[in-house]
Amino acid sequence: MSVLSFTPHLHVHVSPILTPKPKPKPKLNKLRISSLQTFATPPPLPSFSDPFVLQLADSLEDSLPSSSQPLPLQKLRDFSSQTLLSTPWPSRKDEPFRFTDTSLIKSSLIEPVSHSAQFLDSLDVSGDTQFPNLIFIDGFLKESVLNLSNLPDGVYLGSLLRASDRIMERVSKFIGDFKWGDLFWSINGMGAPDLGVIYVPAGCKVEIPIYLKYFSVEGGNEESKKLPISNPRVFVLVEEGGEVGIVEEFVGKEGNACYWANPVLEVVIGGGGKVRHSYVQSQSLRAAHIKWTTVRQESSSTYELVEVSTGGKLSRHNVHVQQLGPETVTEVSTFHLSVTEQTQDLHSSLVFDYPRGYSRQLHKCIVAHPQGQAVFDGNVKVNRYAQQTDAGQLTRSLLLEPRATVNVKPNLQIIADDVKCSHGAAISDLEESQLFYFQARGIDLKTARKALVFSFGAEVIGRFPYPSVRKQAESHVKQLLETAYDSSS
Amino acid sequence: MAALLPCTHFSSAKFTFLPSSSSAITIPALRPLRPRLNHRRRLSLNSIRASVSTVDSPLASSTDGRDEKKKPLLQVTDLTAIIAESRQEIIKGVNLLVNEGEIHAIMGKNGSGKSTLSKVLVGHPDYEVTGGSVIFKGENLLEMEPEERSLAGLFMSFQSPVEIPGVNNIDFLQMAYNARRRQLGEPELGPIEFYAYIYPKLELVNMKTDFLNRNVNEGFSGGEKKRNEILQLAVLGADLAILDEIDSGLDVDALRDVAQAVNGILTSKNSVLMITHYRRLLEFIKPAFIHIMDLAWNIMNCCGFGMT
Numbered sequence: 001m002s003v004l005s006f007t008p009h010l011h012v013h014v015s016p017i018l019t020p021k022p023k024p025k026p027k028l029n030k031l032r033i034s035s036l037q038t039f040a041t042p043p044p045l046p047s048f049s050d051p052f053v054l055q056l057a058d059s060l061e062d063s064l065p066s067s068s069q070p071l072p073l074q075k076l077r078d079f080s081s082q083t084l085l086s087t088p089w090p091s092r093k094d095e096p097f098r099f100t101d102t103s104l105i106k107s108s109l110i111e112p113v114s115h116s117a118q119f120l121d122s123l124d125v126s127g128d129t130q131f132p133n134l135i136f137i138d139g140f141l142k143e144s145v146l147n148l149s150n151l152p153d154g155v156y157l158g159s160l161l162r163a164s165d166r167i168m169e170r171v172s173k174f175i176g177d178f179k180w181g182d183l184f185w186s187i188n189g190m191g192a193p194d195l196g197v198i199y200v201p202a203g204c205k206v207e208i209p210i211y212l213k214y215f216s217v218e219g220g221n222e223e224s225k226k227l228p229i230s231n232p233r234v235f236v237l238v239e240e241g242g243e244v245g246i247v248e249e250f251v252g253k254e255g256n257a258c259y260w261a262n263p264v265l266e267v268v269i270g271g272g273g274k275v276r277h278s279y280v281q282s283q284s285l286r287a288a289h290i291k292w293t294t295v296r297q298e299s300s301s302t303y304e305l306v307e308v309s310t311g312g313k314l315s316r317h318n319v320h321v322q323q324l325g326p327e328t329v330t331e332v333s334t335f336h337l338s339v340t341e342q343t344q345d346l347h348s349s350l351v352f353d354y355p356r357g358y359s360r361q362l363h364k365c366i367v368a369h370p371q372g373q374a375v376f377d378g379n380v381k382v383n384r385y386a387q388q389t390d391a392g393q394l395t396r397s398l399l400l401e402p403r404a405t406v407n408v409k410p411n412l413q414i415i416a417d418d419v420k421c422s423h424g425a426a427i428s429d430l431e432e433s434q435l436f437y438f439q440a441r442g443i444d445l446k447t448a449r450k451a452l453v454f455s456f457g458a459e460v461i462g463r464f465p466y467p468s469v470r471k472q473a474e475s476h477v478k479q480l481l482e483t484a485y486d487s488s489s
Numbered sequence: 490m491a492a493l494l495p496c497t498h499f500s501s502a503k504f505t506f507l508p509s510s511s512s513a514i515t516i517p518a519l520r521p522l523r524p525r526l527n528h529r530r531r532l533s534l535n536s537i538r539a540s541v542s543t544v545d546s547p548l549a550s551s552t553d554g555r556d557e558k559k560k561p562l563l564q565v566t567d568l569t570a571i572i573a574e575s576r577q578e579i580i581k582g583v584n585l586l587v588n589e590g591e592i593h594a595i596m597g598k599n600g601s602g603k604s605t606l607s608k609v610l611v612g613h614p615d616y617e618v619t620g621g622s623v624i625f626k627g628e629n630l631l632e633m634e635p636e637e638r639s640l641a642g643l644f645m646s647f648q649s650p651v652e653i654p655g656v657n658n659i660d661f662l663q664m665a666y667n668a669r670r671r672q673l674g675e676p677e678l679g680p681i682e683f684y685a686y687i688y689p690k691l692e693l694v695n696m697k698t699d700f701l702n703r704n705v706n707e708g709f710s711g712g713e714k715k716r717n718e719i720l721q722l723a724v725l726g727a728d729l730a731i732l733d734e735i736d737s738g739l740d741v742d743a744l745r746d747v748a749q750a751v752n753g754i755l756t757s758k759n760s761v762l763m764i765t766h767y768r769r770l771l772e773f774i775k776p777a778f779i780h781i782m783d784l785a786w787n788i789m790n791c792c793g794f795g796m797t
């Protein structure tokens with residue numbers, strides 16, 4: 001297991017460990033060559049030689065099991081390592097990272113986690129016994145706690161390694177290529193030790209939700225600067241007319257452990273299919289959590305996302321939804337909460353290329369700490385052939401501290417001419433008139449504030465399709481707000 | 490007199506003109522429009538007065554027609570207030586006495602300051618009191634926080650209740666009711682007990698139970714908002730309920746529901762101060778006193794009319 005270190009500014013006098021190794025390992029060399037071959041014109045040189053990324057790639061490669069991988073995963077790794085090596089670590093000068101400081105990661109000693117199957121088996125993590133689940137420990141799939149009995153025939157839930165040839169074949173059709181990815185996407189693609197798969201055959205409606213639980217067990221503390229990285233990855237394929245609900249939950253073992261979760265979820269929804277996606281991010285308040293969710297929607301399919309993110313010191317969700325056919329329905333509702341010195345970032349992109357798509361996006365965030373921050377970059381792109389698209393986007397931010405910051409950049413790019421698009425952004429404190437309404441009924445100001453702050457997020461929380469998820473998110477958010485209030489007053 | 494213009498709503502109105510002993514009317518009384526007052530109407534008003542009497546003893550010997558045995562509940566004296574933001578004077582010397590068990594009405598043109606007066610009384614932060622006094626149940630109301638005023642038994646139904654997305658109506662009511670119980674030193678009610686308590690009150694305002702599971706006022710029709718205000722009054726109770734245009738935007742049936750609910754809450758002890766533009770409400774809830782807010786919105790002419 002190799003270790004990375006970093007000094008915040010790349011001076012000439014860097015610590016020896018930062019300098020690229022004089023003689024790169026052969027395998028890395030190979031990667032570099034293949035990377036060069038991909039590009040007709042060589043990629044710009046400076047990006048090619050980011051020593052930090054080089055080392056990270058190296059250590060990820062070292063950490064992977066040497067056994068041969070199924071083809072789709074190998075394809076993904078090759079593809080990712082190529083792009084990885086030509087992508088420099090993002091800086092604040094890069095537009096997508098203008099407001100999101102990733103130096104927390106860069107200044108740490110990054111350690112890819114390796115777990116043996118025996119170790120995973122020995123861990124006692126309780127999955128939900130009621131619903132089928134896939135459990136990830138630091139990015140590794142723990143298969144022993146699957147609860148598959150309730151799933152209809154033909155539905156597959158598990159590692160790609162054990163999937164049938166047919167499913168393997170279907171998945172490989174979609175895997176690998178994703179031109180909108182960033183460095184973190186590639187890091188996951190290269191470092192994912194396994195690929196979790198949810199497969200729903202045509203016409204099959206899965207009534208019960210499937211849980212994806214991601215635990216971070218390894219963790220450093222602030223003094224050690226150690227930052228274990230995990231790269232869980234899941235692929236959801238719903239065939240024509242199929243329906244499924246998935247619930248992703250991210251938690252850390254301890255409330256203040258330092259680790260870096262770098263998950264990716266890919267979703268492909270066949271014609272007329274439907275995916276209800278619930279995503280709850282309750283990582284340690286010192287963790288880095290950078291997630292990608294990419295969705296491809298065939299004609300008349302529906303994708304609904306409800307997200308509540310409260311954890312992480314640096315948390316970012318990149319959502320990319322792409323149409324593969326007309327008349328898609330997309331609903332994205334997200335709630336981000338910053339109660340400590342934390343950054344909550346949502347970068348979403350909805351791309352319409354076919355007619356009569358419909359989308360509704362609601363993003364809400366609360367920043368309740370003077371050093372807290374929220375970032376929202378919401379792009380909706382309505383391309384030439386996406387006539388009669390109906391896209392609505394609304395973002396509301398609540399700043400509860402004078403110095404709390406929020407950077408919102410809602411943006412609509414419309415090329416088609418016959419479309420209905422709306423967007424709005426509001427940043428506010430609590431509404432005086434609402435507070436007064438409480439007081440006028442005998443409720444004191446502090447209680448009123450708490451209720452209103454909570455209600456702000458409740459609009460999104462209430463959209464979780466499953467009561468258990470809703471209740472859990474409610475009480476978690478309530479508790480965080482309670483502590484935030486107690487410490488501020 | 491400009492202050493009298495709203496009288497036209499009443500055609501053969503059932504109230505009489507009684508100059509108040511209170512000093513606030515000194516200014517409006519001197520206003521040039523005063524001669525417009527129709528003398529005949531004055532007479533007819535006088536003549537009907539007795540027949541609509543709602544108070545035990547009609548005109549007492551005192552000039553304002555009040556029963557002096559009654560205990561004062563709210564006593565407003567020379568109240569002046571400004572808009573906090575613009576520092577503009579908006580209430581310019583109001584006098585008002587409401588005794589226990591009395592029903593009063595305030596009428597007046599749009600923008601004459603009726604809602605502002607109500608909001609000043611319940612402590613709305615948009616306004617600052619600059620002079621005068623308000624005594625409620627023997628205590629200085631102006632020193633109390635808005636929630637303390639509510640807990641002391643002063644209730645105001647908002648003319649335009651604000652929508653509170655994300656806050657469940659029943660949770661809100663429970664929060665408010667439990668705040669009251671805490672104040673009284675009684676144990677708070679849990680969700681189930683509270684539901685049992687509130688259920689019969691729903692009938693009172695003729696609302697279905699799903700009303701409780703909606704967000705406070707969110708997407709409510711005008712009538713639903715009014716009913717919700719009255720439901721809150723029914724749940725919390727009040728010694729003095731200020732009802733700001735509880736009747737506007739209601740059809741006759743809804744108006745009857747709301748009026749019935751209000752009447753159902755009334756006892757011989759508690760009082761109502763209702764603000765309205767329409768006579769029909771006064772047919773359902775019969776006031777003993779009608780006050781007219783002056784046309785010039787920032788000058789209050791109060792206690793101009795008494796009806797017994």
Ligand SMILES: Nc1ncnc2c1ncn2[C@@H]1O[C@H](COP(=O)(O)OP(=O)(O)OP(=O)(O)O)[C@@H](O)[C@H]1O
Pocket residue numbers: 572579597598599600601602603604605606615648782786
């Ligand atoms: N907070 C405020 N800021 C600015 N102007 C205000 C404020 N409150 C009241 N006003 C103004 O004061 C005047 C009186 O308003 P108010 O709402 O009290 O009238 P009203 O008698 O209740 O009218 P209506 O019959 O239409 O309800 C209006 O012109 C209103 O615009």
Ligand SMILES: [Mg+2]
Pocket residue numbers: 603604605648733734
């Ligand atoms: Mg008004």
